[in-house]
Amino acid sequence: MTANRFSYIFGPELYGRLLWFGRLRWLAVCGLALGALLGPWLGFGGVWPSLVVIASVVALYNLFFQGLLHHSRQAGRSFTNLRAVAMFLMVMDLAALMVTTHFTGGLQSPLLPFFAFHMALGTVMLAGRSMYLLAGGVSLGALALLLLEARGRIEFHPMIAGGTLDVSTGSLNLLTLVAALFGIVYLTDSVASRLKSRSIELLEATEALSDRTETLQRLLSELEDLERRKSHYMRISAHQLRSPLGTIKTTLRVLVERIVDPSTKRGRKLLDGALEVTDSLLAIVNDLLDLAKIREGRDRAPWSRGVNLNQLLADLFDSLATEAAERQVKMIPDFEGVAVLDWGVPPALVHAFENLIYNGIKYSLAERPLTVELRTVDESAVIKIIDQGIGIPEAFLDRVFLEFVRAPNAKQHAAEGTGLGLAIVKEVVEAHGGTVSVESPGQEGSTFTVRLPLRHTPSEAQRLLRAGNDRGYGAETHRWA
C-alpha cells in the first residue's frame, strides 16, 4: 500500500532503469556480433551464423521497446504496465541467453555467469517473487538443455572446435548455476527491498517535513500580518494625535510671538480654541487607553456573574437623559423579557452601550425618537439601538467599527468624536462572545444590533470559578444584578 502511494516516484524509476537496461542490451548485441566475427578465427567451429541471428533478434526487440518507451515519454503518457514490459524483456533476454548458451557449449559455456549477472539486474528492477519464478525457469531450462544434449535429442555445440560433451561437468555447472541464481536473487532482493523501504521512509519524512514547513510558514505570515496591522494601528494613532498637537503648537506660536496679543479678544479666542483642541486630544488619548485596557487586560477584567442587561440599559437611560434633552432627542426603551448574562464585565458593557446610545443621540435629528430594543432570542440577548438620524453611507458600513474611521456626514454633523467609540464597542461585545452589526437602509437612520449569548462563559471567568475566587467582584455583581 505504501509502495502504491509512492508509485509516482517508483514508476519513473523503473522507467529509467528499463532505458538503462536497454542501453546495456546494445553491449550484449555488440558482444554477440563480436563473438560471431571472432569465433571462426578463435576456432569456434560453425557457431557464428547462430550468434548473428541471436544478435539480430535481440537488437530488433530492443529497438522496438526502446522506441516504445521513448515515444510514450514524449507523448507525456505514463506507460500503463511498465512491470509487464520489464518482465517480458527479462524473459526475452534470458531466452536469448539460453539459446546463446546452447550454441557456445551448453552447460560448459563460459557465458553461464551472465545468467547470474542478469538475475542481479532483474532483481534490482523487479523485486520480489517474479524473480524467483524466473530463476526457477532458467534452472529448468538449463536442466532441459543438459538432458536433451546428453540424450542426443539436440546437437551439442562445443565452444572450442573438437570439444565433447562432459555430462558430469555439465551437471556440476548446473548445480552451481542454480545455487548462484537463487542466491543472487535472494541477496539482491533483500538489499534492494531494504533500500526501497528506506527511501519510502525518507519520502514520508520529507512529506511530513514539508507539511510542517507549510504550517510554520502560514503561522509566520499570520504573525507578520498581525505585526503589520499593529504597527499600522500605532502609526495611525500617532498621526491622529499629531494633527491636534500641530494645531495647538501653531496657535501657541502665534500667541508667543505676539502676532496676536493674548490679552486681546482675538488672542482669547485663539486660546479657547487651543483649549478645545486639547480636550479633543485628551479624549482620543483616553479612548486609546480604554481600548488598550480591554485588549490587554481581558484576563484581569472584573468578570461578574449574573449581569442584568435591563438594569444596565435603564441606568444608562438615566445618565444620558440630559444629553438627549439638550439635543431634543426622545429616548424610548422597548424591553421585552429580562436578559441576564451568566458572565459579564459590567463597566465594559456600560462603556459599550453608552457609546452606542450616545452615538444615537449625537447623530439623531431633533424631535426624532431613539429606540433601544431588548429581546431574548435563542439564548441570546439582542439589543437594537435604532435612531432616525443622519445614517451611514453604504461605503462606510463595514468600516465604522475600525479605529479612526468616521463617515464624512458624521464629521459634518458633529465635529467632536474620536473615531474610536465603535472600535471599543466591538472589542467589548466580542470579549463577551457576541457580535455587533450595523444597518442603515437608504441612509435613513442607523440600527446597531448587539447580540450577546446569555450562557457565554469566558475562559477567564472559568478560571475564577475554579479558583473559587469570584467573590472579589461581588460588590459590582450586586450593583448590576
Added chain:
Amino acid sequence: MERKSILLVDDDEVFVEAMIAILESRFRVRSAKNGTEAFREIDEERPDLIVLDVMMDYMSEGFDVARKLREDPETKSIPLIMLTGVDERYDYREEVDESWVPCDRFLEKPVELGTLLAEVEALIGRPHS
C-alpha cells in the same frame, strides 16, 4: 498695489484662525471648511494661492479638491500648497496612483511659520506694501 489673496481650506477652525493671524498682515486671507465651500469661494474670487488641507470631511478630500482644481483650465494655474497633519504621501500613495496630487508644495503640520511664509513668498512673491 493690491495685496495678493490666499484661500485657506481646512476644517480645523482653530488652525485656520491661527493661520489667518500669521498671514493677514501681508495677504488678504479667506477660508473654507471643505471642498464645497472652497469652490464657492474660488468662484466668487480667484485667489492668488490656495493652502489646502488633505483630511477634511473625509480622509482624502484634499486630494480630490486638488485634482479638480488642476483639471479645470480656470484654476489650473493657481499655486497650491498642500498641508497635512497625517503623512498622506505615505498613507495614500497607492490609492492616489496616477492621479497623484499635482500640487506645488507639500508641507506637514505642524508647519513652521518661517517655512510657510517662505513657501508662500516663493510661489506668489513678496508682497509690496
